[in-house]
Amino acid sequence: MELLHNPAFLVAAFFAVGIAGLSKGGFAGAGIIATPILALVMPPVEAAALMLPILLVQDAYSLWTYRGTIDWRNIAILLPAAVVGIAVGYFLAAYMSEFIISAVIGVSSTVFAIRSLFFAKAELAPAKKADVPAGIFWGAIAGFTSMILHAGGPPFQIYVQPQKLERDLFIGTSTLFFAAVNWIKVPPYLMLGELNVDILKVSLTLAPLALITTYFGVKLVRRFSTESFYKIINVLLLLVGLKMMWSAGVDIVRFYA
Template structure:
């Protein structure tokens, strides 16, 4: 049991924002859950705590959007994301805590940068699937999703570019 009150003061708002974001109202603010919680716990502990919650909310999200996905896109992105998740699983157990915290900070800052930059971009044109780019950005999405619950920016780079 975690008895640190600061953990709860940081984690409860972070998890609320994550769940609001999963519902489509939080403008992607759920990405702050890992960095906030990592202020009081190690990154592997945070990822372990968040995984069941995120899996449950992802199942609800999948149900809400059932039948609205693009199968050709998923055939490229899912295997690539699984590879990225695998790399994330290897990295989280082999990299020092300092490097993990730095990586999560960079991913989080990049997420915010892309949100601000992306809101001013013109609407993307239809450029097709681009399998090589899809494999790269899918793997990046899986990796950043595993490490910092921030897979959306990499996915957006591919889909909206």
């Protein structure tokens, strides 16, 4: 419990859990920076392990809030593929360069967000159906990047956003998908030895903050129309993409320095 006596950790945890709460409340994508914030004051792998129980607590609240607003076709397509992606991520975790994954996802997210925000044709395009081949691909990528980086949001958004689901349906589907993904990630994290008693105690201490921030995230997102919601989501996706590319660039410079 030494972490709880570290002022730097407490500040980082407040922002990380708060941002994750906004993400779980409906602002998908924002939560991707939660783990990197914690990684500023603790080892990255421990930061990811600490965030996992917190995400599970936030998932439970979000699932209750958005129950009944789920696109089951998307879940049926994405979730089995995500399981495969998580398994691949577990077995390749020791061999993969995180900065390469960050760079690829960052570029894809940035391009998609720019296209959606600044090109009218993308905005006016008819809604797409939940396509099986594309869903299998992006579902597997979401599972893989979630296992490695807790960064499954961008691949999910790239696949689901063109379907132009109603706001709560999009959030409910995202909530169920990532709740399932996070629970599936628990055994791999246990086998890696990262979810130890000390980490779980710190996560439990932060649980009330996790619930409060998720509650306010839900309240905030419901103030926006579906159209405004998607614009905000695309802005967040753009910021996330740029952040991932920046982080990848910094890591590459450090690697070759």
